[in-house]
Amino acid sequence: xxxxxxxxxxxRDITVNFGDVxxxxxxxxxxxxxxxxxxxxxxxxxxxTFARVAAGIVRPDSGSVEIEGQNVPLGNVGRARAAGxxxxxxxxxxxxxxxxxxxxxxxxxxxxxxxxxGAMERxxxxxxxxxxxxxxxRERVRDLPVETQQAVEIARALVTDxxxxxxxxxxxxxxxxxxxxxxxxxxxxxxxxxxxxLILHKIxxxxxxxxxxxxxxxxxxxxxxxxxxxxxAAQLSASIIGSSVAGDISETDREALVGAAEESxxxxxxxxxxxxxxxxxxxxxxxxxxxxxxxxxxxxxxRVGRGEIVGVAGVEGNGQRTLVRxxxxxxxxxxxxxxxxxxxxxxxxxSSRRANGLRVIPFERNSEGLSLSSALWENWAARTLLLGxxxxxxxxxxxxxxxxxxxxxxxxxxxxxxxPAGSLSGGNAQKLILAREIDDDATLIIAAQPTRxxxxxxxxxxxxxxxxxxxxxCGILLISSDLDELFDISDRIVVMLSGRINGExxxxxxxxxxxxxxxxxxx
Amino acid sequence: MDDTLIAILRxxxxxxxxxxxxxxxxxxxxxHLGLEGLMIIGACAAVVGTVQSxxxxxxxxxxxxxxxxxxxxxxxxxxxxxxxxxxxxLGLTGLGLGGTDLAVQAIYGSQASVNxxxxxxxxxxxxxxxxxxxxxxxxxxxAVAGVWVLTRRTRWxxxxxxxxxxxFAARSVGVxxxxxxxxxxxxxxxxxxxxxxxxxxxxLQIFAYGMTAGRGFMAFAxxxxxxxxxxxxxxxxxxxxxxxxxxxxxxxxxxxRVPHDLLLALPYIATVIGVWISGKLRGxxxxxxxxxxxxxx
Numbered sequence: 001x002x003x004x005x006x007x008x009x010x011x012r013d014i015t016v017n018f019g020d021v022x023x024x025x026x027x028x029x030x031x032x033x034x035x036x037x038x039x040x041x042x043x044x045x046x047x048x049t050f051a052r053v054a055a056g057i058v059r060p061d062s063g064s065v066e067i068e069g070q071n072v073p074l075g076n077v078g079r080a081r082a083a084g085x086x087x088x089x090x091x092x093x094x095x096x097x098x099x100x101x102x103x104x105x106x107x108x109x110x111x112x113x114x115x116x117x118g119a120m121e122r123x124x125x126x127x128x129x130x131x132x133x134x135x136x137x138r139e140r141v142r143d144l145p146v147e148t149q150q151a152v153e154i155a156r157a158l159v160t161d162x163x164x165x166x167x168x169x170x171x172x173x174x175x176x177x178x179x180x181x182x183x184x185x186x187x188x189x190x191x192x193x194x195x196x197x198l199i200l201h202k203i204x205x206x207x208x209x210x211x212x213x214x215x216x217x218x219x220x221x222x223x224x225x226x227x228x229x230x231x232x233a234a235q236l237s238a239s240i241i242g243s244s245v246a247g248d249i250s251e252t253d254r255e256a257l258v259g260a261a262e263e264s265x266x267x268x269x270x271x272x273x274x275x276x277x278x279x280x281x282x283x284x285x286x287x288x289x290x291x292x293x294x295x296x297x298x299x300x301x302x303r304v305g306r307g308e309i310v311g312v313a314g315v316e317g318n319g320q321r322t323l324v325r326x327x328x329x330x331x332x333x334x335x336x337x338x339x340x341x342x343x344x345x346x347x348x349x350x351s352s353r354r355a356n357g358l359r360v361i362p363f364e365r366n367s368e369g370l371s372l373s374s375a376l377w378e379n380w381a382a383r384t385l386l387l388g389x390x391x392x393x394x395x396x397x398x399x400x401x402x403x404x405x406x407x408x409x410x411x412x413x414x415x416x417x418x419x420p421a422g423s424l425s426g427g428n429a430q431k432l433i434l435a436r437e438i439d440d441d442a443t444l445i446i447a448a449q450p451t452r453x454x455x456x457x458x459x460x461x462x463x464x465x466x467x468x469x470x471x472x473x474c475g476i477l478l479i480s481s482d483l484d485e486l487f488d489i490s491d492r493i494v495v496m497l498s499g500r501i502n503g504e505x506x507x508x509x510x511x512x513x514x515x516x517x518x519x520x521x522x523x
Numbered sequence: 524m525d526d527t528l529i530a531i532l533r534x535x536x537x538x539x540x541x542x543x544x545x546x547x548x549x550x551x552x553x554x555h556l557g558l559e560g561l562m563i564i565g566a567c568a569a570v571v572g573t574v575q576s577x578x579x580x581x582x583x584x585x586x587x588x589x590x591x592x593x594x595x596x597x598x599x600x601x602x603x604x605x606x607x608x609x610x611x612x613l614g615l616t617g618l619g620l621g622g623t624d625l626a627v628q629a630i631y632g633s634q635a636s637v638n639x640x641x642x643x644x645x646x647x648x649x650x651x652x653x654x655x656x657x658x659x660x661x662x663x664x665x666a667v668a669g670v671w672v673l674t675r676r677t678r679w680x681x682x683x684x685x686x687x688x689x690x691f692a693a694r695s696v697g698v699x700x701x702x703x704x705x706x707x708x709x710x711x712x713x714x715x716x717x718x719x720x721x722x723x724x725x726x727l728q729i730f731a732y733g734m735t736a737g738r739g740f741m742a743f744a745x746x747x748x749x750x751x752x753x754x755x756x757x758x759x760x761x762x763x764x765x766x767x768x769x770x771x772x773x774x775x776x777x778x779x780r781v782p783h784d785l786l787l788a789l790p791y792i793a794t795v796i797g798v799w800i801s802g803k804l805r806g807x808x809x810x811x812x813x814x815x816x817x818x819x820x
Binding site: 055056057076077078080081087089093094095096097098102105106107108111113114115116117 | 676691
């Protein structure tokens with residue numbers, strides 16, 4: 001390499017294995033100084049692992065990392081930071097109880113050994129002001145809105161003199177206007193000479209902000225940094241998705257999967273007369289009691305018809321989880337009521353709601369959706385077992401057999417119904433949950449982030465399953481923070497903000513309108 | 524009045540030292556249920572070491588060395604062998620209670636309590652009535668202030684809290700959570716040894732089997748009650764000591780009418796109530812539960 005002195009970060013032959021899984025294999029890539037680089041790929045392509053190797057958090061099995069021409073010891077965060085590299089994590093890594101000033105201080109250098117609180121806070125306020133972050137030094141990280149939290153996390157990464165800033169999927173938690181603000185902020189940093197590497201998975205964002213783009217797929221480098229001017233959405237989408245699964249995915253789905261669509265305003269009518277469809281779920285002005293788990297619902301009214309997919313958009317943490325908990329009888333409802341297929345279920349327990357056809361694909365696959373240490377058949381049979389009396393006898397052999405057939409029908413890759421659920425990959429684990437929750441008796445399916453963390457093939461599978469359920473007449477409430485997903489498969493979209501419904505949209509959807517509703521800037 | 528205050532300081536000081544150890548461990552993310560064991564090791568080593576060597580300083584030194592070693596053992600079991608911290612801590616408590624008994628028996632051939640010829644240096648006449656208290660009582664506020672500065676006014680303290688609350692956040696700024704936990708536990712071992720020595724050598728100059736009588740657990744309760752804040756937890760310990768001293772007072776006053784077992788149990792009842800109240804104040808058990816796991820993602 002002749003121009004290696006101009007490379008801010010050069011990785012050579014990086015291989016990372018996690019047990020039997022190869023997360024990265026022989027990845028060699030160099031990023032030029034002073035530009036904004038994008039690294040894209042599906043979930044599971046190894047983007048996060050790559051970022052963590054560069055930042056010294058993950059120690060690769062082989063390979064080398066050079067920062068500004070200097071070899072950096074592998075797997076050593078301290079040395080990587082000293083060499084000028086900082087990483088902003090996807091799910092923020094700041095202790096939630098820390099104040100903003102403490103969050104700056106704990107990773108900083110210099111200053112007094114024993115600090116005075118006032119001086120420490122003044123020091124970091126200057127730092128935050130310089131970066132244009134509006135936040136009080138004594139506010140606690142956990143109380144900050146997501147976008148401010150991210151700004152604080154970026155400010156944290158810049159407490160030392162960072163030369164290279166890596167951001168891992170920074171846009172995943174942001175509203176469209178939040179993304180614009182972030183990109184503007186990054187451009188300013190770039191002008192100040194910071195090299196920026198963005199891990200992204202939406203082509204639209206790549207083309208909007210990055211100078212070069214690098215594509216990873218299945219832990220391998222597909223194409224090295226190429227100038228964004230020299231490529232286009234179609235070409236990138238092909239490299240990201242690859243050829244193996246491309247056949248079964250429709251063109252609009254492809255665009256949604258890689259975030260390539262400019263404005264998702266296809267107005268193809270998906271279902272004919274959803275307006276007149278009888279309501280399967282009718283939520284009438286429910287308000288929940290404030291609790292520790294998230295914002296309370298405030299007079300939420302929502303209706304899902306038979307054969308309709310209603311999308312719930314919103315920046316995370318605006319009451320979506322509370323909504324699912326309220327429907328699952330896990331949140332205290334203060335006023336209002338919930339009707340399921342014409343029956344008032346406001347005060348009835350989850351088991352009888354389930355008997356009425358309510359099914360839930362929960363937010364957290366591994367903690368709420370499955371018992372990872374239990375067998376596949378036990379996880380699968382939990383649904384029917386819940387409906388029986390507690391002393392009802394069960395027939396494991398019979399259940400295992402039915403489970404075996406069902407899981408095969410759903411295309412779950414497994415070796416035995418007795419293996420623990422924790423041994424499944426993310427996509428297969430989600431299929432197991434779908435196999436349990438989408439049955440013939442289902443009338444209302446709550447799908448909470450059903451595709452989070454899944455690769456393209458598994459995501460397309462989940463969408464297909466939801467569409468098929470819709471075709472059978474199920475009502476589906478789809479909660480997602482991925483607007484491309486919502487635009488692609490929803491019939492209607494409601495936007496949640498601070499525990500309220502802040503707008504309802506029907507096709508064709510416009511990113512700008514929904515983005516405005518997400519931030520409440522409409523007034 | 525002075526008598527009660529002396530009683531409070533006498534029972535409160537060992538408790539506060541051990542509480543400080545608990546605070547450090549809790550901030551590092553470890554529910555330290557081995558405090559009881561460390562405390563009795565400290566108490567035993569101080570007495571036996573003094574008897575054998577003829578020097579209080581040597582006795583205290585032996586206690587500190589043993590407690591630091593035992594803390595390092597706890598760290599090894601939790602961090603390297605990935606044992607559940609609560610079970611490992613309880614195991615350490617069992618080791619301390621049984622081990623001290625065994626040691627006494629091995630050295631003196633009986634389980635009888637061991638008397639030391641002299642105790643820790645006293646404050647002396649300059650302090651009037653309070654002269655009977657040991658000098659460790661005087662050092663106690665300094666220790667509290669020291670731990671406060673260390674945890675609340677240094678970057679090391681912030682990094683320690685980060686290790687307990689969000690180890691990944693600590694790792695991503697280049698802090699090694701395992702090493703921080705080792706440091707916190709070992710420093711805590713020093714405090715436990717001092718607390719134990721104050722218990723056995725502060726006024727009685729005697730070691731008897733099981734003489735800590737749950738004070739280590741009470742210290743742990745004070746840590747939870749005080750939300751792992753050095754000053755808050757010290758306040759909680761003082762509160763328990765005050766209730767204990769008042770219990771003794773109450774025994775003298777109305778021992779006739781109230782069953783004396785009930786009065787003896789007062790500190791423990793106060794502990795339960797204290798923990799319950801602190802849980803209520805912080806929105807249920809949820810807030811504290813996040814301390815315990817050694818999660819790393």
